[in-house]
Amino acid sequence: MPVRHLDYYITQRKLISSQPLSLLKDIRLGIDGNFWLRKIISGAASELYLPGIGGTPSGIKAAIEKELEGFKAASIQPLFVFSGLSLIRKDKPHVNEDIKLAKRNAAWDAVNAGKMDLALSSWTSSPAVHQPDLIHLVIRILKENNVDYMRAPYGAGAQLSYLERNPKQIIHAIHGGSDILMFDVDRVITSIDFAKQSFTIISKKEVLQDLLLSDDQFLDVCILAGFDQFTTFPPLATEVAFSFKNIHDLLRQHRTGFNAVKAHVDNPQVAKYVDSFCRARCAMRHQPILNDDGHIEPMNLEQAPSDIHEFIGYRLPDEVYYFLSRGVITEATLNSILCGNGAEFSPLCNGETAEYRKFLTTDIMQIKAQTVALTKAQLHTFYERKVSILYWFEGASAPEHAVKTESAPVTVSxxxxxxxxxxxxxxxxxxxxxxxxxxxxxxxxxxxxxxxxxxxxxxxxxxxxxxxxxxxxxxxxxxxxxxxxxxxxxxPSAYGKAMAEALKGQQQLQQSADLQDALFIALELIRAELLTSRPYSIQYTKKQVLEDEAVTKAVRLISRVTSLIGARFKGVKSWAGPLSRELLAFNSVGKVLTRHLRHMSEALIMEMLLSNECQKENLNFSDLATQLPFAYEPSTVLGVLVKEYLETLTLTNTGSAAIPASSKDQALKQVEEHIGATSLQSLSGTVKEELERGFAFWDVVCEAVKSLRASNTISKELAQEFQDANTWVKTRKI
Structure with a gap:
């Protein structure tokens, strides 16, 4: 949560120094995981085309493991601390995304006009990665590499400060952003360069001396400047003229942040800010941490007020914070229970289709109802209160939609x-x-x-x-x-039997949890009638590549199905090939379903643990956390490859019943030329191997559909769509 312009001020005043990396040898280094992950995503794991293909950055695993190798080579023992719950807010989530939507539309207009540089420029200012969605995946990678991690009850900065100050010397130094200086720390390592064998560090004492401020005044100036969870002091919040120096001058004039705010209380913008400032200040001074005995307690416990719940939020059982610390559950579901509200933000395709929006307000709302019911099941009756959802497409003054647990298709009982x-x-x-x-x-x-x-x-x-x-x-x-x-x-129900039938004899799927998750998602989307050959309410392709409507529908259905498993990447170079906004619209449906099934899965395991259905002392919670389903979100790339191949093959073999092998090879060659050398090098296998994977998964889904049709579980029309597409593609597979 960077403090606005603080880094610029520190750099300008030359308050940051560089040191040789050897000074950190044999230390335990506490790392702000969110700060570190932001650098990974914007650095080695950055992908320019990610907003156009969806999914997770293909280079994230390689980038993380390279960092871990750097720590190991430098004899540094890292402990990654990720932020947990959000501090409670009195205001509703902000869901007005007009600027973001406009930038995405401008990017796609540029793609359609063949102006990729312009498209990439628009995408750069509209981030594609929602960091909280990646934490469970990052934790898996850390666990695979035997690296320690934890999630703080609330902010990572407070937890790191406690770990460093602990008499047991749990960690010896902190690596994070300059915002950690708001806590009780002496210094913060802000960057580590393994190539240059150096690191940069900021001394809090030097910063305070330069600003001529006390520790309390420094906290005030940071709150007034604003950070992720707190807005800038309104009279000085202008985008163009804002500077940290102006905030500093204001503080120096009035001596305390409270006095500075009160001096402007006649300003209509400041009227509500006074209470917010006081709440933020208390939250930073008394943020709860997980102590070494496994209990939750506020920082500076002796001075903590009795109404801490007013600015932190209501206390959960210590067990829940422990499950959070090991990654068994994430903050998303718990935040909605504590705050009483949640929000659905626009997906990468902008979520303009009627199908996507209906899916959110019906099927996804039912999954939310199950998740909320599971989360509340073993908690105090106090938490039996309303939880509401806001939707971005309803505008800045979006109405609240209550999550009705009684609408859950299958209840907790x-x-x-x-x-x-x-x-x-x-x-x-x-x-x-x-x-x-x-x-x-x-x-x-x-x-x-x-x-x-x-x-x-x-x-x-x-x-x-x-x-x-x-x-x-x-x-x-x-x-x-x-x-x-x-x-x-x-x-097993009809859908359970269909899944079992489809998996029978499929060794590859039986050995891959992620491919089984993809089949689960496919069956959910078939039930919702969103995995069909029919176009959605908005078609982004103005002119179809193929003239035959039946063939177009077959290609659409097959590419949608195959995009559910995603292509495999080396993680070194990133995709820079063809894009499809129509497939991205389908990808958004799969992504929102995957995310909410993940939350429900976490809520379910929490309910099982709190109800003592499991003997907890025997469990390895890290193993439990890292093996939960729905961890990965595929991109559209495999669907794009399948679409490109089938369209190319069809255009060169119109009317052919039997497609010769030479035509398939020629079509494959044309696809490889079209996607380009960079994209070819990004794939871990050949295009042919990826297509084979895609068609193998298509066969599995068709088997499941056949079972559903035999039991009259799905409509004849939907079953016929799959049958027609399967008949057509039979001679065209690689």
């Missing part, structure tokens, strides 16, 4: 009757050859043993689950039941 069946989960998993449970395993288990897993009413509460395997199996089974893949009787 409906999934509370599980117990261990006759089959041993551990033995069955070993027999299957799987490393850990997945959807296929859970569906197979209930298909064989459903009746014995149902806890009859009035029976004694079953013993808690004791192993990670049991917890993961129960979690995925309950997740499947919440989304109606498993019936109340615990037998």
């Amino acid at each position: 409906a999934i509370s009757n599980w117990k261990n069946g006759k089959l041993s989960v551990e033995k069955e998993l070993k027999k299957s050859g799987l490393a850990r449970p997945d959807y296929s395993f859970c569906l197979g288990l209930v298909a064989s043993d459903a009746a014995s897993t149902v806890q009859a009413a009035g029976q004694e509460k079953p013993a808690p689950l004791t192993t990670l395997t049991e917890v993961q199996t129960r979690h995925l089974s309950k997740l499947l039941q919440l989304r109606s893949f498993i019936e109340p009787s615990h037998a």
Whole structure:
């Protein structure tokens, strides 16, 4: 949360010094994870085309692992601390995104006009990455590399300050932004350059001496300047003329921030600011931290006021903060419970289609209802209060839409009757050859043993689950039941049977949790009738490439399906090839569904843990966190490759029933030439290999559709769309 213009002031006054990296040898370095991740995203992992393809930055894993290698080579032991919950706000979330929407539309206009430099310029000023969506993925990468991490109860700065000041010397130094100087720290390392073997550092004492301010006055000047969670003092908040020096002069004149604000209280803009300033100041001085005993306590506990909930928010059980610290749950769901509201912001395609907006207000709202109900289930009745959602497309004065937990398709009570069946989960998993449970395993288990897993009413509460395997199996089974893949009787539903049928014999999918997640998403979108060959209400392609409407529909459906698994990237060079806004519109549907299923999955595991369904002392919470489903969001690239290939092949083989291998090879060559050398080098496999993956996943989804049609679960029209597309593409696959 950078303080506005503070970095510029510090640099201008030469208050930052460079030191040799060897000085940090053998230290434990606490790192503000959000600050560090921002640099990763804007640096080595930056992708110019990301706003046009969606998904996560393809280079993020390589960029992170390169950083970790740097720490290891320098004998620095890092501890990454990510921010947690937001401080409570009295105002509603700001959902007016007019500027962002206009920039995205301008970028796509430039793409259509062939002016990529202009498009990239517009995209650069409209970020494509929402950092909180990446934290669980980053935690996975850190866990894979055996690097320590935690999530703070609230801000990372407060937690890092506590860890450094702790008599046990949990960390020896802090790496983060200059905003950490607002806390009780002596110095902050602001950058580390492994190539130059140096780092830069700011001394708080030198900054205070230069400003001629006390520690309390420095905090005031930072709050008045403004940062992520707090707006700039209104009379000095102008975009053009703002400077840190003006804020500093104001503070020097009035001696304290409170006096400075009160002096302008007649200004209508300042009337509400007085209370906000006082709340922000208390929040920075008394922000809760997780202590080394595992308890939550405010900083400067002795001076903390009794009404801390007024500016921090209401306290959750210590257990919940611990689950948050290990990444088992993220802040999104908890924030909505604490603040009473949440917001849906525009996706990368701008979310203009009627289908996307209806999906948000119907299907996604039902998933939100399930998530909120799960989150509240084991909390104090105080949290049984209204949670409302605001939508960006309803404008600056957007009305609130209440999340009605009673509208959840499957209630929390409906999934509370599980117990261990006759089959041993551990033995069955070993027999299957799987490393850990997945959807296929859970569906197979209930298909064989459903009746014995149902806890009859009035029976004694079953013993808690004791192993990670049991917890993961129960979690995925309950997740499947919440989304109606498993019936109340615990037998697979028609959708569950379709998933099981589709996965049968599919070794690649059975060994990949991410591909199984993609099938889960595909079936959810089929149920919502959003995975179809029909165009959405807005078509961004003015002229179709293919004249035959039936063929156009087939290509549209196949490319949508294949875009659900995403292309594989090396992570060194990024995609710079063809784009499709129509596929991006579909990608946005998949992305918002993935994100909300992830939140529901986290809320479910929290409910299981708080209800003592699991024997918590036996669990490795990091393993539990990093193996939760719906971690990855694919880009549109594989769908674009499939679309390009099928269109190219069709244009050169009009009317051909049987397509010769030479024509396929020629079409493949043309696609490779069109996407360019840079994009070819970005892929971890060849275009042919990626297309083969895409068509293999298409076959799996078609198998699931066939099962759904046989049980009359989906309409004849939708089933026919898949059948027609599958018949057409059969001779055209690589």
